[in-house]
Amino acid sequence: MDHNKCPRALTMDNVYDQAEPVNPNRAIHALSVEDQQRISGSQYEVAEPVRLPPRDLDAGPAAPESGCPPGRQEGVYEEAVRVVLQPGESVRLGPVGHGDNNPVQRSAPQPPDAVTGLGRPDGMVILLGEKGSGPGEFENPRGVAVSANNEIFVADRFNRRVQVHDIKGLHLRQFPTVTPGGYLVAPEDVSIDGEGNLWIVGKYGTNSVVVQYSRDGLPLKKIPVRTVSFSQGIAVNRKNGRVLVTDGQFGEVLMFRPDGSLERTLGRQEGMEHPWYVTTNTRGDILVSDYDTNYVYVYDQSGVFLNKFGGHFRHPEGLCTDRDGNVIVADSGNRRVEVLTSRGDHVRYVGAGLGKPSGVAVGPTGQLVVTYGLQNMVAIFTHG
Numbered sequence: 001m002d003h004n005k006c007p008r009a010l011t012m013d014n015v016y017d018q019a020e021p022v023n024p025n026r027a028i029h030a031l032s033v034e035d036q037q038r039i040s041g042s043q044y045e046v047a048e049p050v051r052l053p054p055r056d057l058d059a060g061p062a063a064p065e066s067g068c069p070p071g072r073q074e075g076v077y078e079e080a081v082r083v084v085l086q087p088g089e090s091v092r093l094g095p096v097g098h099g100d101n102n103p104v105q106r107s108a109p110q111p112p113d114a115v116t117g118l119g120r121p122d123g124m125v126i127l128l129g130e131k132g133s134g135p136g137e138f139e140n141p142r143g144v145a146v147s148a149n150n151e152i153f154v155a156d157r158f159n160r161r162v163q164v165h166d167i168k169g170l171h172l173r174q175f176p177t178v179t180p181g182g183y184l185v186a187p188e189d190v191s192i193d194g195e196g197n198l199w200i201v202g203k204y205g206t207n208s209v210v211v212q213y214s215r216d217g218l219p220l221k222k223i224p225v226r227t228v229s230f231s232q233g234i235a236v237n238r239k240n241g242r243v244l245v246t247d248g249q250f251g252e253v254l255m256f257r258p259d260g261s262l263e264r265t266l267g268r269q270e271g272m273e274h275p276w277y278v279t280t281n282t283r284g285d286i287l288v289s290d291y292d293t294n295y296v297y298v299y300d301q302s303g304v305f306l307n308k309f310g311g312h313f314r315h316p317e318g319l320c321t322d323r324d325g326n327v328i329v330a331d332s333g334n335r336r337v338e339v340l341t342s343r344g345d346h347v348r349y350v351g352a353g354l355g356k357p358s359g360v361a362v363g364p365t366g367q368l369v370v371t372y373g374l375q376n377m378v379a380i381f382t383h384g
Contacts, residue, residue, distance in 0.1 A: 124382075125354075125379050126168065126169045126380040127377055127379050128165070128169045128378050128379075128380075129141065129376050129377045130376055130377070132376075135163070135171045135174065136163070136165075137159075137376070138154070138156050138159065138163070138376040138377070138378070139156065139157065139158035139159045139376060140156075140157040140158045140373045140374075140376065141154050141155065141156055141157065141163075141359075141371040141372075141373055141376065141377075141378060142157050142187075142188050142189060142231065142359050142371060143155040143187070143188060143189030143190045143200075143233065143234070143277075143318070143358075143359045143371070144190065144318070144361045144369050144370075145192045145361050146167075146192075146361045146362065146367070146369055147196060148364055150166065150167040150363050150364060150365060150367075151164050151165070151167075152164065152165045152166070152361075152363075152369050152378070152380070153190050153198060154190075155177075155187035155200060155359070156187070157186050157187060157188060157202070158186060160177055160184045160185060160186050160187070161176050161177055161187075162174065162175055162177055162187060162190060162198065162200065162213075162217070165378070167365070167367050167380065168380075169378075169380055173217075175213070175216075176217075177202060177211065177213075178211075178219055179209060179211055180211075180219045180221060180222055181222075183204040183209075184204060185200065185202040185204045185209060185211060187201070187202040188200075188201055188203070188231045189201050189202075189231075189232065189233040189234045189277065189359065190234070191234045191235045191236045192236070193212075193236040193238065194236075194241070197212055197213060197214060197215065198212070198213045198215070199211070199212050199213070199236055199243065200213070200234065201225070201232045201233065201234040201245055202232075206227055207224070207227055208224075208226065208227045208232065209222050209223070209224055209225060210222060210223040210234060210245060211223075221260070223256055223260040225245055225247075225254060226247060226250070226254075228247055228248065228249035230248035230249050230274065231248070232245055232246050232247065232248065232276075233245070233275075233276055233277035233278045233289075233318075234246075235278045235279050235280055235286075237280045237284055237286065237301055238280070238284070239280070239283070239284030240284060240301055241257075241258040242255050242258070242263065242301070243255075243256040243257075243260075244256075244278045244280075244286060245278075246275040246276055246277065246288065247265075248291065251267060251268050251273050251274065251275065252272060252275065253266050253267045253286070253288055255303055264303055266286075266299055266303045266305070267288065269305070270297055270305050270308065271293060272288070272293065272297060273290060273291075273292040273293050274290055274291040274292040274293075275288045275289070275290050275291075275297075276290070276291045276316075276317055277289045277316075277317055277318045277319050277330075277359070278319075279319050279320050279321060280301070280321075281327075281342070282321070282323075282325070283301070284300070284301035285298055285299065285300055285301065285306065286298070286299040286301065286303070287299075287319055287321065287327060289313075289316040289317060289318070289319045289330075290316070291315050291316065291317065292315075294310055294312070294313040294316060295308045295309065295310040295311055295313070296308060296310050296316065296327065296329060309340070309343065309344025310329075310344065313329065313331045313333070313338075314331060314333025314334045315331075315333040316329050316331055317357065317358050317359070318330040318357065318358055318359035318361075318370075318371070319360060320360050320361050322362045322366070323362075323364075323366070325341070325342040326339050326341060326342065326347060327339075327340045327342060327344070328340075328350075328360050328368065329360070330357035330358060330359065330360050330370065332356040332357055333356075335352065335353070335354075335355060335356055335357075336349045336351055336352040336353075336357070337349065337350040337351045337357050337360060337370055338350075350370075350381060351370060351379060351381065354370075354372060354377075354379060355372045355374065355377070356372065356373075356374055356375075357370050358370075358371045358372060358373040359371040359373075367380055368380075368381040368382070
């Protein structure tokens with residue numbers, strides 16, 4: 001049995017991941033970068049987890065304005081290593097600093113459902129996945145959605161499939177993402193409509209396409225969309241059935257009627273440059289993350305602009321809303337997930353140190369699910 005394929009319970013306090021090589025001068029071209037990562041073996045390729053012994057890290061004093069405890073600085077993730085765990089094993093570090101003067105303490109194995117205390121020092125998270133094509137393995141997982149019965153749907157992009165897990169991380173099933181005509185699609189994002197059907201947006205060949213599937217993975221219909229080279233996001237507005245698809249190449253969001261006809265576009269007048277992910281809240285408002293402007297744009301369900309917030313993000317990707325109206329943003333450049341109020345006020349950070357988050361989704365019982373595309377990993381948190 002390959003234990004790396006099992007869900008792993010890991011405490012969130014002071015656990016940091018080694019950064020992949022970064023070229024600050026690279027062009028912002030999501031598809032080409034991700035294809036280089038997969039195909040060319042270039043500098044964007046991510047190495048396997050580093051198996052180094054635990055060591056103490058000196059973070060220095062806390063910044064005076066920081067909300068961090070003494071010994072920890074906000075945004076300090078350098079010199080980071082991953083502790084590689086056995087199945088069910090957890091790592092617990094002391095409450096001060098990046099592990100300074102606090103040796104790693106390995107606890108007894110924990111059951112996969114030991115997920116508590118999101119964002120707290122005693123918090124736990126289930127990690128699952130590694131690079132591969134077997135069940136529970138991923139190749140660039142991106143979009144994620146959670147159904148009403150707490151099933152997690154992950155867009156396993158380069159494996160050209162959707163994988164389904166339960167909320168404890170157990171692999172349930174998978175299905176290939178094909179069009180009704182039988183073309184395999186590399187899915188980039190997923191969404192679930194009010195009837196429980198799944199929608200994906202992705203590429204086959206040089207074509208961009210939206211496909212609707214039944215709960216069992218049977219392709220029902222497709223909506224051809226303008227071909228773009230950037231990755232795209234999708235959301236289905238349960239208030240009016242509109243299908244929303246981002247277009248990062250033309251800087252806008254496409255709004256389709258349920259029959260697949262284009263109703264309108266939005267975003268360019270408000271200054272969008274590279275919208276990537278899109279979601280809706282319980283009122284039907286539309287929220288869009290812009291990778292280049294570092295803002296989240298908010299519209300009502302008909303597409304009328306309401307406001308925008310952010311500016312402090314660094315290349316935001318996935319976003320979703322919870323039952324309290326909070327907005328959860330995958331702040332990829334800052335390597336953390338941020339929870340904000342509906343007005344954009346900061347609430348807390350989640351998952352700092354796990355890597356660059358890609359997609360986010362909240363389940364009906366509050367768990368937060370985050371994909372880490374470059375690390376071929378999915379994390380399941382409790383979202384209070």
